[in-house]
Amino acid sequence: MTDTASLLAAYDDQLRTAETTNLPPGAHAERDGPIVRVVGQRRRGFVTGPPDLGVDGAALDALIARQREFFAARGEAVEWKTRGHDLPAELPERLVAAGFVAEQPETVLIGETAELAALESAPESAGITVREVTADADLHRIAEMTSEVWGDDRSWLAAELADRLRSGAGQVVVVVAEAEGRVVSTARLEVEAGTEFAGLWGGSTLAAWRGKGIYRALVAFRARVAAGRGVRYLQVDATEDSRPILQRLGFTAVTTTTPYVWEPPVADDVR
Template sequence: MDHVGVLALFDRDMREGAQPEGSDARVERVGGVVRHVSSERGWNAVLWSDLDETGADAAIAEQIAYFSGLGREFEWKLYGHDLPADLGERLRGAGFTAEPEETLMIAEAAALDLDAEPPEGIRLRSVTDAAGVDLVADVHEKAFGTDSSRLRHQLLARLSGEPDTVVAVVALAGDEPVSAARMELVPGTRFAGLWGGGTVEGWRGRGIYRALVAHRARAAQERGYRYLQVDASSQSRPILERLGFHPLTTTTPYTYAP
């Protein structure tokens, strides 16, 4: 893989040229910033920026004022190659809180090992309705220890309004949901994003996560997407590397609550 070329393509298609996630969202380009604006239950974020040392602080202040005026908490999604080099320090100085750093990993779907099947006793169920969304949300809360109401709202909206832009799957042990994940598809691009892969404690280390990656990769290929993208935690990065994903840069969410 041409790491430099693929990263540049990712920046162009998925960040600078981002599309809104859902009918209640919009993408705005203001100066050197591209931001995603949604409802209180949606995702509000700065996706891309083209800043230098002289204009960065003013751009940060402008985004704080804008989202605070809407009463929205928002995220500045910072990548390791973004400029200026001290942008993360400037965000912290302006009141942002840094979440754990992740690794942007990308693979060509056709180059992956897609033979990974669920372990014995586990079956995969495609999520297409509210009952399936409830199972995904249940796994999310147990695996990550966080509230799943926003995820529930967003996934239901996608499945009802734009079903061709999302693939969701849950792993069941009998009738018990033990792992879940989704894939977001961006029409007109070559990238499919893998998100939310989580397994309930007690079921980890058995190959379920690997099977969910393979399931979504096959679905991406069937729909004509060339690349798969993941913001990988330190736990999932080794699994993804063994499957054939390449680390291209880091990504850190900086959050601001007005």
């Protein structure tokens, strides 16, 4: 078993770089001092940096303000991704002072792919099947199910998943669990080229189908796919709902992550 410090070091060395180099078509990265901002990514801009930015005080305020002003000029929202072990420790409060708003914190979990691939993969309830999907019809079914889970309109998700599959060079795998003729859960695997990692993302399950072993089955299914591609580690940014489940499956918590988001102000209607 790899120790937590080694897992965190691999995460910092590999995944922080990948999130600004493994970009979708049309997106590009720009460096500003210690940080890198990603422009042209889906739905909003993105900012990240090394574990230690090496600036604080007024210099940090100026760095934050430049990112806010850059995306303000584009009329776009931007996410600054922080981690719990980042320095300087004052970064979150400086972001808030600059108008950024914290979203839900999550726990960064890492697991050994080989161990997770050996998990029991069959759901506990009969009549549930798990499979990989690529067809547009299935992606629309996913969007409909996800809208129901989260209580908002996520019809855009079908096009986004289609785009990820089309541009992902085979590195994106979308999985569903089906029962009674409908999609009841979904998740995806994204292999990070040039690293030892793949990410587990997009997990959603209808309320009536939770607690039936589906989440575990989707993790195991994706772990087997990742193992077949030589991936050493699986990484998840986990909510508090999924963190304890994943830790029971063998994942290790290495840090936390909190996105801070700035959105351009909405202009008042002129009447």
